[in-house]
Amino acid sequence: MLQKIKMPERDPKIRKKDFKQVNSGYSQEEMLKEAIRCLQCKNPMCRSGCPVEINIPSFIKFLARNKPGKAVEVLKQKNNLPVVCGRVCPQENQCEKFCILSKKGESICIGNLERYAADFAAENPDDNITIKKNGIKIVVVGSGPAGLTCGGDLLKMGYDVTIYESLHDSGGVLRYGIPEFRLPKEVLDTEINSLKKLGMKIVLNTLVGRTKTVRDLFSEGYKAVFVAVGAGLPVFPRVPGENLNRIYCANEFLVRVNLMHSYDFPAYDTPVYKGKNVVVVGGGNTAMDSARTAVRLGAESVKLIYRRTENEMPARKEERLHAKEEGVEFIILTNPVKFVGDETKFVKSVECVKMELGESDDSGRRRSHKVEGSNYTIETDMVILALGVHPNPILPSLTEGLNTDSQGYLVIDNNYMTSIPGIFAGGDIVGGNTVIEAMGMGKKAAKAMAEYIHLIKCSL
Amino acid sequence: MYKIVSKQEVGLKVQSYEIYAPEIAKNAKAGQFIIFRIDDKGERVPLTIVSTNPQEGLVRIIFQETGKSTEHLASLCKGDCIRDFVGPLGHPTEIKKYGTVIAVAGGVGVAEVLPVIKVLRKVGNKIITVVGARSKDLIILENELRQESDLLLFATNDGTYGVRGFVTDVLRDIISKEKSDMMYVIGPVSMMQAVAELTREKRIHTLVSLNPIMLDGTGMCGACRVTIDGKMKFACVDGPEFNGHSVNWEELVSRLALFKDLEKISVNKFKNEQEHKCYRK
Numbered sequence: 001m002l003q004k005i006k007m008p009e010r011d012p013k014i015r016k017k018d019f020k021q022v023n024s025g026y027s028q029e030e031m032l033k034e035a036i037r038c039l040q041c042k043n044p045m046c047r048s049g050c051p052v053e054i055n056i057p058s059f060i061k062f063l064a065r066n067k068p069g070k071a072v073e074v075l076k077q078k079n080n081l082p083v084v085c086g087r088v089c090p091q092e093n094q095c096e097k098f099c100i101l102s103k104k105g106e107s108i109c110i111g112n113l114e115r116y117a118a119d120f121a122a123e124n125p126d127d128n129i130t131i132k133k134n135g136i137k138i139v140v141v142g143s144g145p146a147g148l149t150c151g152g153d154l155l156k157m158g159y160d161v162t163i164y165e166s167l168h169d170s171g172g173v174l175r176y177g178i179p180e181f182r183l184p185k186e187v188l189d190t191e192i193n194s195l196k197k198l199g200m201k202i203v204l205n206t207l208v209g210r211t212k213t214v215r216d217l218f219s220e221g222y223k224a225v226f227v228a229v230g231a232g233l234p235v236f237p238r239v240p241g242e243n244l245n246r247i248y249c250a251n252e253f254l255v256r257v258n259l260m261h262s263y264d265f266p267a268y269d270t271p272v273y274k275g276k277n278v279v280v281v282g283g284g285n286t287a288m289d290s291a292r293t294a295v296r297l298g299a300e301s302v303k304l305i306y307r308r309t310e311n312e313m314p315a316r317k318e319e320r321l322h323a324k325e326e327g328v329e330f331i332i333l334t335n336p337v338k339f340v341g342d343e344t345k346f347v348k349s350v351e352c353v354k355m356e357l358g359e360s361d362d363s364g365r366r367r368s369h370k371v372e373g374s375n376y377t378i379e380t381d382m383v384i385l386a387l388g389v390h391p392n393p394i395l396p397s398l399t400e401g402l403n404t405d406s407q408g409y410l411v412i413d414n415n416y417m418t419s420i421p422g423i424f425a426g427g428d429i430v431g432g433n434t435v436i437e438a439m440g441m442g443k444k445a446a447k448a449m450a451e452y453i454h455l456i457k458c459s460l
Numbered sequence: 461m462y463k464i465v466s467k468q469e470v471g472l473k474v475q476s477y478e479i480y481a482p483e484i485a486k487n488a489k490a491g492q493f494i495i496f497r498i499d500d501k502g503e504r505v506p507l508t509i510v511s512t513n514p515q516e517g518l519v520r521i522i523f524q525e526t527g528k529s530t531e532h533l534a535s536l537c538k539g540d541c542i543r544d545f546v547g548p549l550g551h552p553t554e555i556k557k558y559g560t561v562i563a564v565a566g567g568v569g570v571a572e573v574l575p576v577i578k579v580l581r582k583v584g585n586k587i588i589t590v591v592g593a594r595s596k597d598l599i600i601l602e603n604e605l606r607q608e609s610d611l612l613l614f615a616t617n618d619g620t621y622g623v624r625g626f627v628t629d630v631l632r633d634i635i636s637k638e639k640s641d642m643m644y645v646i647g648p649v650s651m652m653q654a655v656a657e658l659t660r661e662k663r664i665h666t667l668v669s670l671n672p673i674m675l676d677g678t679g680m681c682g683a684c685r686v687t688i689d690g691k692m693k694f695a696c697v698d699g700p701e702f703n704g705h706s707v708n709w710e711e712l713v714s715r716l717a718l719f720k721d722l723e724k725i726s727v728n729k730f731k732n733e734q735e736h737k738c739y740r741k
Binding site: 166167168176204205206207210211212213231232233234236243244245246248249251252255256260261265266267268269270271273344345389392393394 | 483484487492497501502503504528529543544545546547548549675676678679680681682683685687692694697711714715717718719722723725726729
């Protein structure tokens with residue numbers, strides 16, 4: 001059996017000093033070598049592992065014949081933003097996990113191939129797409145992965161789509177959350193611009209709920225609304241000292257660096273503290289992004305504290321590996337119990353406790369318990385908390401009749417419709433974890449919205 | 461882009477701008493704020509909405525030149541545009557009839573107290589406004605305040621106008637003579653804290669409008685977290701107004717000092733650049 005072709009990566013010693021992309025992408029030769037390894041299964045398991053059910057063997061077949069343009073057509077049937085997914089999807093837990101070759105540890109590198117095809121298409125845009133417009137206005141709230149996907153699909157069906165975004169730039173978490181070295185903003189801009197070229201309107205600086213209400217949107221003639229406002233309110237550990245200075249939420253740290261370009265302060269106005277001995281708390285992709293960003297801002301040491309072991313970390317394997325290569329030190333089975341500050345309330349140390357693993361919880365992950373009396377201290381001058389986020393409460397709380405569950409997620413039916421007819425929702429605001437899940441929801445919601453509009457038109 | 465439709469200097473290094481932003485003008489209520497960003501390299505800065513003109517689509521903001529972004533904003537002219545202007549953000553002030561409301565403002569907080577007393581007076585409250593400043597020449601918007609107040613009093617540190625001393629000196633006197641049903645305070649943190657300490661003893665309901673460091677202003681980043689009654693709140697979405705007796709002031713003061721050193725770098729860089737440019741009035 002042929003071995004898989006690894007994604008070429010930049011040398012950790014060099015890449016940790018800049019924000020340029022870590023994975024440099026397959027050459028044509030590498031792509032061909034990898035694509036021909038695909039067995040083209042009659043009953044492809046990989047497809048069942050993909051949240052948007054991309055016809056994976058089909059796109060790989062086109063690549064194997066060196067037809068990346070055709071491959072992208074297949075990808076785009078199911079995925080509007082393949083340049084993003086080829087980079088940030090957790091393929092090892094999805095498509096690649098189900099690849100028949102994974103049993104021998106040599107599953108096809110589907111993500112790498114997706115990226116090759118998508119990058120080719122971005123560099124060679126197909127401007128021949130013609131859309132038959134139907135003139136029906138639809139609005140999407142939030143320009144993150146769910147919103148862009150849903151809006152993009154509706155646009156291609158002929159609808160007149162406007163996306164409202166509260167921040168001063170589009171892309172949602174793809175812009176403010178995922179760092180440049182994983183997803184270059186240029187790549188994101190290419191995708192968003194291609195949607196704009198097709199007629200997508202993106203209105204920035206509009207916080208729906210406050211700047212205008214959802215009811216206002218209906219009276220402006222929009223026939224349906226897709227709410228994809230994403231995550232908000234970061235989770236805190238609720239331990240003493242968590243409001244000391246230089247204890248950042250990952251959201252704040254990443255928004256400063258990614259959206260506001262504070263790594264380039266004072267050329268850009270927004271400052272960020274560049275920690276010397278940084279402690280990151282958490283084990284997800286956001287924790288890895290934060291730790292690796294801190295490395296790039298010049299930290300002498302970055303310690304990542306996680307209460308379970310590396311096996312339980314939600315972060316992708318590749319991200320964990322990259323973080324370690326770049327010098328991030330993993331301190332597992334450890335949890336912060338207290339942050340200690342100096343006399344001016346700047347953090348100077350973290351008091352930690354050792355943890356041990358117990359029985360599995362409902363999600364199958366093992367619970368962790370404190371080891372009494374195992375407390376010890378880590379010196380630090382900057383802490384980044386990456387413990388997850390709650391759903392964004394602004395729009396739900398300001399829209400009468402929009403039902404949420406006990407955790408604040410919008411309640412939707414099987415057709416992605418909320419408790420208010422005509423208002424649909426998807427992405428982190430209804431509970432999803434990954435970019436691809438959000439995109440999957442956006443895609444299904446777009447279909448449901450089109451059906452809904454067809455129904456109300458027929459009943460008139 | 462958002463156009464500066466009018467510009468007026470209302471005090472020493474204090475500017476009043478009207479910005480064309482019709483949707484905000486239509487929906488803004490007293491107590492809410494906007495976030496502006498001047499250009500592609502700018503930071504996001506929150507400012508209280510002073511008033512709106514929904515017919516003409518205008519939002520009025522008043523700011524003091526205290527840092528890089530406000531100095532930069534002040535260097536712009538009528539007709540210029542700023543890149544971003546988002547709002548209205550935060551909860552509006554709860555408007556109801558309390559009886560006698562004492563509004564306390566310090567520094568540029570005077571501009572921020574105006575919209576609140578205006579609507580509170582409209583629903584039948586008696587408004588006593590107390591303004592604190594270092595000196596008479598730093599007092600702004602006196603005429604506008606007088607129009608919206610039943611009684612207007614001043615305290616200056618140097619005694620050049622009104623009582624010599626602090627707003628608390630004036631307040632002690634008022635609350636000993638008159639029943640006060642609500643106190644609304646906006647200004648420097650030290651002033652808000654001092655007033656809250658005073659009214660705590662007298663059990664006067666006291667609202668303060670907090671101004672912690674903010675970033676997105678939509679409850680996403682946690683930069684503006686404050687501790688209220690021992691619980692974490694985000695000033696941008698839970699506030700900006702809170703019960704003054706519940707605020708952890710010490711923490712707010714220390715968190716405001718977070719970027720002091722870096723702010724200086726930014727201001728100096730801007731000043732250097734400005735020296736090489738023609739300063740337009």
